Amino acid sequence: GNSVTQMEGPVTLSEEAFLTINCTYTATGYPSLFWYVQYPGEGLQLLLKATKADDKGSNKGFEATYRKETTSFHLEKGSVQVSDSAVYFCALRVDSWGKLQFGAGTQVVVTP
Amino acid sequence: DAGITQSPRHKVTETGTPVTLRCHQTENHRYMYWYRQDPGHGLRLIHYSYGVKDTDKGEVSDGYSVSRSKTEDFLLTLESATSSQTSVYFCAISEGGYLMNTEAFFGQGTRLTVV
Numbered sequence: 579g580n581s582v583t584q585m586e587g588p589v590t591l592s593e594e595a596f597l598t599i600n601c602t603y604t605a606t607g608y609p610s611l612f613w614y615v616q617y618p619g620e621g622l623q624l625l626l627k628a629t630k631a632d633d634k635g636s637n638k639g640f641e642a643t644y645r646k647e648t649t650s651f652h653l654e655k656g657s658v659q660v661s662d663s664a665v666y667f668c669a670l671r672v673d674s675w676g677k678l679q680f681g682a683g684t685q686v687v688v689t690p
Numbered sequence: 691d692a693g694i695t696q697s698p699r700h701k702v703t704e705t706g707t708p709v710t711l712r713c714h715q716t717e718n719h720r721y722m723y724w725y726r727q728d729p730g731h732g733l734r735l736i737h738y739s740y741g742v743k744d745t746d747k748g749e750v751s752d753g754y755s756v757s758r759s760k761t762e763d764f765l766l767t768l769e770s771a772t773s774s775q776t777s778v779y780f781c782a783i784s785e786g787g788y789l790m791n792t793e794a795f796f797g798q799g800t801r802l803t804v805v
Binding site for chain 1: 694721723725730731732733734735738740746748780782784786792793794795796797798799
């Protein structure tokens with residue numbers, strides 16, 4: 579079956595530090611990959627996506643590259659801000675119904 | 691922001707009672723989904739709909755039913771609530787499931803507590 583594995587949190591960083599959140603997946607077929615972000619008390623928002631191997635998704639200073647050879651989609655940001663404190667979810671979609679398979683989520687806490 | 695409204699936003703109910711959560715969209719998207727969010731599990735799909743009166747089960751459908759009588763409304767019913775159904779429930783919509791790069795938009799969530 580399909581699955582997504584994320585590094586466990588919480589991840590605590592100082593402002594301006596480099597952030598990496600690891601995400602690996604198992605999937606049949608050719609999945610599309612997503613990172614969603616959830617700010618406290620809110621729903622999920624799409625952060626970035628990639629639909630085929632070697633695609634790089636980017637948004638708000640975050641980047642992730644779809645690596646088929648390592649089945650990974652790691653999220654990175656070069657200099658985090660306090661406002662980046664949130665829970666980050668890696669997800670994949672493999673079928674035509676648009677169903678998403680999520681990782682467990684990684685809480686990121688950025689301190690001033 | 692995508693026009694998705696979930697109601698109620700918070701609910702406390704007793705074990706054994708039926709509960710219905712509502713998701714209303716103003717985007718005219720074909721696909722609608724119900725997920726539950728639990729610590730350590732991320733979000734898991736309960737049921738989804740690919741059109742009016744067209745629904746199917748997701749990963750964790752036991753104890754839940756859904757209905758979609760209009761494009762804009764997708765109802766989730768807990769037939770007899772149990773404590774294991776205490777969770778945060780999210781509705782999502784998508785314009786076209788067959789378009790692999792179509793994103794899903796999420797509602798604000800409903801926090802349900804079963805006591």
